[in-house]
Amino acid sequence: MATSSPSRHLVDGELLAAMEPLHHIFSTLSEETLPQFRAFPAPPPASEEEKSRVDVSTHQVPGFRGAPDVEVHVYRAKTVDGRLPCVVQIHGGGFVLGSALNDDASHTMYAAELRCCVVAVEYRRAPETQYPGALHDCFAAVKWVMTNAEHLQIDPACVGVTGDSAGGGLAAAVSLMARDLKRDGAEDALPHPLRFQHLIYPCLDDRTCTREVAPVHGEFIWTQKHNTFAWRAYLGTAAGAESVDKLAAPARATNDELQGLPPTFISTGNLDLFFEEDVD
Known part of the structure; x- marks a missing residue:
């Protein structure tokens, strides 16, 4: 990594040793190398104790x-009576990478520690499936959760969505x-409003590709x-077009189009x- 880096000095020293090799690996990401990235081993799953x-269960x-x-x-906390709150989790990966099972350990922990139900979605990825495929998959998962609340033993009026990076955008x-x-008034609308959305450094704006950032x-x-690369794969065309x-x-979305949404928490890194x- 270049010594003239404008932000290296802002990174916690304990993270640099792990970050620099990752940065080098990711520098090779492209349409040609995408299959190699997808073949990387997944992070360790949850331990047997967890x-x-x-x-x-998988459905x-x-x-x-x-x-x-x-x-x-579906990850559901054991030894909890009654209907649980539920969060539908959407994994990140720039629309082109990742799997719900990559976060198996965290899903298990959240379900157990928060005494809730976590439903992780294996949506179709780009470029094989372009917009709106992934969005429709995620919406279908939320709809299934609410309409199968009795079977899942969850509260259909207490369902939220969360995701990181591209998953946050979805x-x-x-x-x-x-x-x-x-x-x-669509027939396939959700039977209940979403209770919340937690967006973790979400990928929200294709126009970031076409403007100068700090x-x-x-x-x-x-x-x-x-x-x-990721936005082109997802949209099927160059980012920044007026028609997106x-x-x-x-x-x-305009300010008017942001009305009527569930309570929202957005987190991002400096x-x-x-x-x-994310801040705008």
Whole structure:
């Protein structure tokens, strides 16, 4: 990593040793190397001791409006009577990488420690499936959760969405889509409003690819180059076009279009490429 780095000195010293090799590896991400990245070993799953605290099951749920079925993984805290709150978790990976099972350990921990149900979505990834495929998969998962609340033993009126990076953007889009379908009286609208959305350094705005950002934002790991590749893969066209819909890039929503959404918490990092779009 260059010694003239504008933000290296802002990174906690204990993180540098792990960050620098990751930065080098990610510098090679492209359409040609995507299969190699997808073949990387997944992080370790939850330990047997941790797994003993939750019930885990996998389901194929109906896709949105005739789309293919969607795989979801359900983590439910054991020894809890009554209907639990539920969070639908949408993994990150720039729309092109990642799997719900990459976060198996954290899903297990959250379900056990928070005494809730976590439902993780295996949405279709780009470039093989472009917008709105992933969004529709995530919405279908939320709809299935609410309509199967009795079987899952969850409270259908206490369901929220969360996601990190691209998953955060998809979670935001699910909230917008849910609001719009309910407003329009669509038959396939959610039976209950979402209770909350937790967006973790969410990828919200394709226009970040086409504007200048502060040098300290996006220098490491997920850079402007990677973002441009990912958005093109997801949209099927270059980022920044006037025609990009708010359900593809939620930051495109106007102030009026942000009304009627669930309570929202957005977290981001000071050095993250998405800092400006998340704060704005």
